[in-house]
Structures are given as C-alpha cells and as structure tokens.
Amino acid sequence: MVNLFPQIKNVSIEKLTMGIINPMTKELSTPHQLIEDHEALLHLIHQLRSQKRLALDTESNSLYAYREQVCLIQISIPGIDYLLDTVHLTDLSPLGKLMKDDRVEKVLHGAEYDVICLKRDFNFTITNLFDTRVALRTLGRKRTGLGDVLEEEFGVKLNKKWQRANWGQRPLPEELLNYARLDTHFLLTLRDRLTKHLKEKGRWDEAKEECERISQFEPNDHDFHPNKFWKISNAKQLRPDQAAILKELYCFREEQARHLNRPPFKVIPDKTLLTIAQSKPRSAEKLLELPGMTSGQIRRYGQGLLNAVEQGLRSPPPPRPKSERMDDDVVNRYKRLRKWRKQTAEAR
The missing domain is CATH 1.10.150.80 (HRDC domain)
Structure with a gap:
C-alpha cells in the first residue's frame, strides 16, 4: 500500500494526534460550533465566503424514518468545525447560494450520497466539488473508506458505536457531535496531500472530471408505486x-x-x-x-x-416488467471496459 504521508510514517498515534486529539478525552481539541438559528447561519455564511475551500458532509436518519432527511450538515475550515442542525434551521437558502458559488471549493469524501441528499431536501447544486475518495481511487488506493483513511493516515479510529445513530433525535449528545466532526475535520489536509500526488502523477484532470460528473447527480424517484x-x-x-x-x-x-x-x-x-x-x-x-x-x-x-x-x-396476476436485456455489442463493450479498468488499476 502506498502511504500518501511518507513524512509521518511510523509515527505513534500519540505524537501524530498531539494538538488534534485530546489524549485525556480522546476528543478533538479544536473548537466546534453548533448552528441552530438563522442569525448564526447568516454569520457563518459570511465567514465561509472568504474561504478558498471548505470540507462538507451530511448525516441523515434513513434507519429511523419513512422518508429520510438530512438532519445535520458538517462544515470544517482551518481551526474550527461547524455543525448545522437542519432539523431546527428552516431556511437554508443562504447555504444553497454558497454551495453554488464556484469560487469556494467543497471537499467531500464519497460525495455521491451527499450530493443527492442535499439536492433532494434543499435543492442545492454543488459546484467546484473535490471528492477525496475519488482522488484516492484515481491514485490506485484499495481501501478508500473514510474510517480506513483516517486510521491509516491520521491515526484516528472512528467509534463504530455511532455508525447506526439516530441523527434525527434532539438534543444530539455531545459525544455524537464530536463523532460527526471527524467526517470533515481532516478532509482539507487530506485534500492538499492528495492534490499534490495527483499532479505529480499526472492524474489531476482525471480526478477532477469524475468529481464534476458526481456533482451533477440527481435524486432518484422514491415515490411509492x-x-x-x-x-x-x-x-x-x-x-x-x-x-x-x-x-x-x-x-x-x-x-x-x-x-x-x-x-x-x-x-x-x-x-x-x-x-x-x-x-x-x-x-x-x-x-x-x-x-x-x-x-x-x-x-x-x-x-x-x-x-x-x-x-x-x-386479484389477477400483476403484469411482469419487461426485460431490459442489453444487446450483445453493449455487453461485449462493457466486458472489455471492465477488463481495461482492472488492468489499469493493477498497474497503479
């Protein structure tokens, strides 16, 4: 496995996380702010407009509701993490304008789901998107899950206790908010490292093209039929x-x-x-x-x-759906492309 951070190879977790993770509480030592009202949101947006980039993630309640909804939006910039309570915030249009502002880069990890959820719930369009998972795959990394990346590159292990948390509950426990911060806290640092490697290997354009494709994803039709x-x-x-x-x-x-x-x-x-x-x-x-x-x-x-x-x-038998079988030429092209993709990935 290629280590994207050779200068921190073999450094102990204690040294690696010094100043980032409090050794006593095992929590991030940098500040965070919970945004629950419109005035605080406007103040935040004003601050974010001056940033070149921000890290972004969402949490939804898909395991606990008939129709899932985004319940929390995490945004990180250098030195602070913000947690937007979308259960209490009724007007997110100022954030929507920022998401569409291509002067500010939005850094996400595994962006597909977030892009779809933000479009579905708030009609957000995200421009100038950088997906760290896409970058890792473009560089030939096999283990690209956020938990794996945080542990391998930053020595931070996510607590699996919260993986099936109900993000729609209120109030959210402080421990859960600290867990949510980890999804964005390290992304800007990761983004800078990955960008350097992508450009060194001549794969920057390839990664950005895929990020652009992901930014245009649309929600599926979830209406009942x-x-x-x-x-x-x-x-x-x-x-x-x-x-x-x-x-x-x-x-x-x-x-x-x-x-x-x-x-x-x-x-x-x-x-x-x-x-x-x-x-x-x-x-x-x-x-x-x-x-x-x-x-x-x-x-x-x-x-x-x-x-x-x-x-x-x-009742009469319901009509069976028509088969959508691909013609042989399409199947063969697909097989050749899969073979090419596998060979290309193995060569990296």
Whole structure:
C-alpha cells in the first residue's frame, strides 16, 4: 500500500494526534460550533465566503424514518468545525447560494450520497466539488473508506458505536457531535496531500472530471408505486398467484411504514414478505410458523398480512416488467471496459 504521508510514517498515534486529539478525552481539541438559528447561519455564511475551500458532509436518519432527511450538515475550515442542525434551521437558502458559488471549493469524501441528499431536501447544486475518495481511487488506493483513511493516515479510529445513530433525535449528545466532526475535520489536509500526488502523477484532470460528473447527480424517484414490489430480490421467480400476494403485502407494509414513520424494512423485511407470498398462510398460527415472523409482528400486523394474502388470492396476476436485456455489442463493450479498468488499476 502506498502511504500518501511518507513524512509521518511510523509515527505513534500519540505524537501524530498531539494538538488534534485530546489524549485525556480522546476528543478533538479544536473548537466546534453548533448552528441552530438563522442569525448564526447568516454569520457563518459570511465567514465561509472568504474561504478558498471548505470540507462538507451530511448525516441523515434513513434507519429511523419513512422518508429520510438530512438532519445535520458538517462544515470544517482551518481551526474550527461547524455543525448545522437542519432539523431546527428552516431556511437554508443562504447555504444553497454558497454551495453554488464556484469560487469556494467543497471537499467531500464519497460525495455521491451527499450530493443527492442535499439536492433532494434543499435543492442545492454543488459546484467546484473535490471528492477525496475519488482522488484516492484515481491514485490506485484499495481501501478508500473514510474510517480506513483516517486510521491509516491520521491515526484516528472512528467509534463504530455511532455508525447506526439516530441523527434525527434532539438534543444530539455531545459525544455524537464530536463523532460527526471527524467526517470533515481532516478532509482539507487530506485534500492538499492528495492534490499534490495527483499532479505529480499526472492524474489531476482525471480526478477532477469524475468529481464534476458526481456533482451533477440527481435524486432518484422514491415515490411509492405498487409495482415496485418487483424490485424485491427473487420476486420475479414467483408464480403468478404468489406475485399477486406479494404485491398486496408490499402495499400493506408501505401503508404501515408511512403511518408509523419507519423505514419499510423495519416493519417487515423483504425476505419475510417473500416467504409469506410463497407460503400463502391463512391463519395467525401458520404465519407464526414462517421463518422471520415474530409474535410481536403477528400482534401488530397479523390481521393485515392475512387480509393482504386473501386480497392477493382474489386479484389477477400483476403484469411482469419487461426485460431490459442489453444487446450483445453493449455487453461485449462493457466486458472489455471492465477488463481495461482492472488492468489499469493493477498497474497503479
């Protein structure tokens, strides 16, 4: 593995993080500020406009809500980290203008998801984007996850305890805010190091072209449609009568998830829906015999699931989606490109 920071090779974590991580609290020793009101936001935007670049990240509540939303935006500049509480901030248009300002470079790591979420929730367009993960891949790095990079290059280990945190809860614990800061705190330093290596190896234009492509990503259509049940794994292997049942089960689960404000998979997983459709149970006892079903689910959703099975049995089979098979020339070009990509990556 190529170390992008040869001058800090073999330095102990204690020395490496001195002045960055407080050895007593294991927290960042530089200040941070939580932005919760419009006046503080305007003051921040005024300050950020004078910066050449800023580091950016987002946190969403996809594991805890029917429709996920961005709940926190992290922004770092030299010497301080900002945490924008988007649950309390009702007007983020000043930040949107800054995101579109190409005089300020926005540095992200794995930017695709953030670009899509910020566009979806706030209609932000991000210009002059630099993705450190793209840069690492362009340089031939294999381990490009932020946790790996922070540990390998800065000696900082992310606490996995917070990986499945509910970012929509309020107030956010101070420990969780400190965890969020790590996603942006080191990105500007990383960006400078990567830029140097990209230019030395003649790969700067390649990386910037990919960053530009990512900045133009658009949100997918997440609106509910009954026929999206076909996207469940192995749904297309069902018999027509089973497919009709799965469609009704899918619609029932969506209704429950919306009512409870929970992700559909946390109501009943796809695999369990598929099992019910295949088994066609007609009683609560038969439902409980199925793998994946719990007594709690039977208590909350049992009658609704049985009703969906009955409705599916009475319904005509849903039309199967048309196959979108690529022609042979496209398949062959794709295979050649994959082979070229693999050979190019191995040569780096």
